Amino acid sequence: MIQLNLIEELPFPSILVQTSYYLNYLNKAIDAHQIHSPFVFNLYVDLIQKRNNESIFQELISWFRLNSKNVFGPTFINRSCLRFIEKLAKRQEINQVQLIGFSTNEQNEPFILKASILAQHFYSNKTPFLKENQGLSSALLTEPLWGDSCQMAVINLSTVKGPIDQYLQSLIAHTNTIEVIILTNIYSSQRNKNIWFRITMCQAFPLSLDLFKMGILFTKIKLEKQHFTLKW
Incomplete structure (x- = not known):
């Protein structure tokens, strides 16, 4: 069982702290050579x-209104x-992607979204994944309703406010279908930052990649445990 102690969340870091995070990342990051x-x-x-x-998901970009105030978390996801x-997803021949922990409408009602890479469209299955919508600061994620076809999950780490070890257990329980977690x-x-560090040490994810803007976990790669911090 994964044990990741959830620490108290600190306020959003200052520009100085964010800069120190980024400089530390650059110091560790490697390139192709x-x-x-x-x-x-x-x-x-x-x-x-x-x-x-080029992006096939122009509609998806518009739908999320990137960097708008209606988006879950300090920053949702940039272009x-x-x-x-x-x-x-296309490189790994992944068709079904679920985006979890993001608000997608004017009422800030969070849903699990699915994106179909091959069909070049996305849709919402209208499945709320929060116990109750108490606002962004107190929202608690429950066990996600993955379905049988989900191969990639994109998760806003800022919305995982419950015990992270339990949440990861629910992810790992679905590795028969899930190949990549972002x-x-x-x-x-x-x-x-601390949660991400602990996740990269977890043996359940044989390969983890740190791109600063996001972390990538591979669940089915047949490799000894490896972690890379890559320049991006």
Whole structure:
């Protein structure tokens, strides 16, 4: 069983603290020349070195109103992250993606969203995943209703305010279908930063990648436990 002690959440860090987080990330980050894993090297070349600003999900970008005040968490996800998720899903031949912990309408009602990469569209299954909508500061995630077809989950770490070990147990219980878990806001607070560090040490995720704007966990890669901090 995973044991990740949930620490008290601190206020959103100052610009100075955020800068120190980023400088520490840059100090650790490596590029293609320093990557010893063939899988990670190829992924880095395909998804990071090859710049492609095209996105098939223009509707999705508009739907989330990126960086608007109606979005869950300090920052939802910027265009570069969304494009990366798109390209990673297509590269891994993942069709069904669920976005969890994000508000998607004017009433700030949170739903699980699904995106179909192959069909190039997204839809909401209208399944609330919060016990009750008490506001952004006190929302608690319950066990997600994954369904049988979910292969990739994109989770706003700032909305996981319950025991993180229990939440991760629910994720790992679904690794028969889930191949990739992407966490956003991994450096948006000291709490999130500490949680992300503990997750990268977890043996249940054989490969973890730190891109600063988001963290990526692979559940089915047949490798010894590895973690990479990659320049992006």
